[in-house]
Amino acid sequence: PIELHYSIQYALGYDLLGELEISEDSVMVIGPKNAIDSIINISTSKLELTDTKSNINSSVDLINPDVLSLKLGTAQVEVKGEVKRFTEGSLLVPVELINVPYDVSLNYFPKEISVIYYTDLDSFKDIEADDFRIVCDYLDYERSGEFFWNPKLIVNSRRVKTARLNNNRVDFIFL
Numbered sequence: 001p002i003e004l005h006y007s008i009q010y011a012l013g014y015d016l017l018g019e020l021e022i023s024e025d026s027v028m029v030i031g032p033k034n035a036i037d038s039i040i041n042i043s044t045s046k047l048e049l050t051d052t053k054s055n056i057n058s059s060v061d062l063i064n065p066d067v068l069s070l071k072l073g074t075a076q077v078e079v080k081g082e083v084k085r086f087t088e089g090s091l092l093v094p095v096e097l098i099n100v101p102y103d104v105s106l107n108y109f110p111k112e113i114s115v116i117y118y119t120d121l122d123s124f125k126d127i128e129a130d131d132f133r134i135v136c137d138y139l140d141y142e143r144s145g146e147f148f149w150n151p152k153l154i155v156n157s158r159r160v161k162t163a164r165l166n167n168n169r170v171d172f173i174f175l
Contacts, residue, residue, distance in 0.1 A: 001026045002062065002077060006047040014053050015086040015161065017120050020079055027062060028073030035070055042072065047079055056081035084120040086161065091115050093129045095151060095170055099138040105175040108136070113151060114166035123159035131157035136170050147172060 004022055027042050044060040059076045092112040100106070115132050133156065136149035149170045155163050 001041045003041045003043045004047070004060070004077075004079065005044055006079070007049075008047070008052055008056070009050045010083065011051045011053040013085050013087070014083055015118075015120075016056075017082040017084045017161075020056065020081040023078040023080075024074065027077075029065075029070055030073070031070035035065075039065055039070075044077065044079075052083055055083050084122065086118060086120050087124055088116060088118050089124055089127060090117070090166070091127070091129045091132070093132045093134050095134045095136055097136050097138060101138070104138070106172050107175055108149075108170055108172035110167060110170065113170075115153065115163055116166055117155075117163040118161045119159050120161075127157065127159060131155065131160060132163065134165065141172075 002022060002024060004020065006020065008016070010016070029036050029039060029042065042065070043063045045063060047058055047060050049056065049058075056079060058079050060079055061076050062072055062074065064070060064072055091114070093115045094112050095108065095110065097108065113134050115134070117127060117132075119127055133154040134151045135154060136151050140149055141147070149172070150168055151165060151170050153163060153165050
C-alpha cells in the first residue's frame with residue numbers, strides 16, 4: 001500500500017471537501033522475497049502546500065526503500081482534492097432521550113442544544129436540524145448515578161465536515 005505524507009495549509013475560509021485521493025492505492029515492488037517481506041508500505045515524498053484556495057492536483061514521488069535491489073512499479077502518484085470555501089453555522093437541535101423505562105417520569109433541561117457545524121458554502125443552505133441528533137441515554141444515569149447526561153452528537157450528513165455541541169450537559173430531575 002501507498003502511504004501519502006502531506007502538510008496542507010488552507011487559506012482563510014477554505015478547506016478540503018471530502019478526502020484527498022491518490023491515483024494508486026498500492027504499488028508493485030520487485031526484488032528478493034526476503035527484502036519485500038519486511039516492507040509494510042511505500043511512502044510518498046511530502047506534499048507541502050500553503051495558502052491553498054484551489055483544487056489540489058499534484059504529482060508526488062514514491063520513496064524507494066533503502067534496499068538497493070528493490071524496484072518500484074511506478075515512480076509517482078497523482079494527488080487530487082476538491083477545495084471549496086467553508087463557513088460555520090449553528091442550528092438548535094432537540095435533545096432525544098433513549099432507553100428511559102416506561103414507568104420513569106422525568107424532566108430535563110435544555111430541551112434543545114445549539115450545534116455548531118462547519119460545511120462548504122455551497123451546502124450551507126441545505127443543512128437542517130434533521131442532519132443532527134443529540135442523544136442522552138438513560139442507561140448512563142444507571143451506570144453513574146449522576147443527575148445529568150453528557151449528550152452525544154450524531155451527524156447524519158456527509159456535507160458536514162465537523163460539528164460540536166455548544167452545551168455538553170443536560171440536567172434532569174425525576175417527577
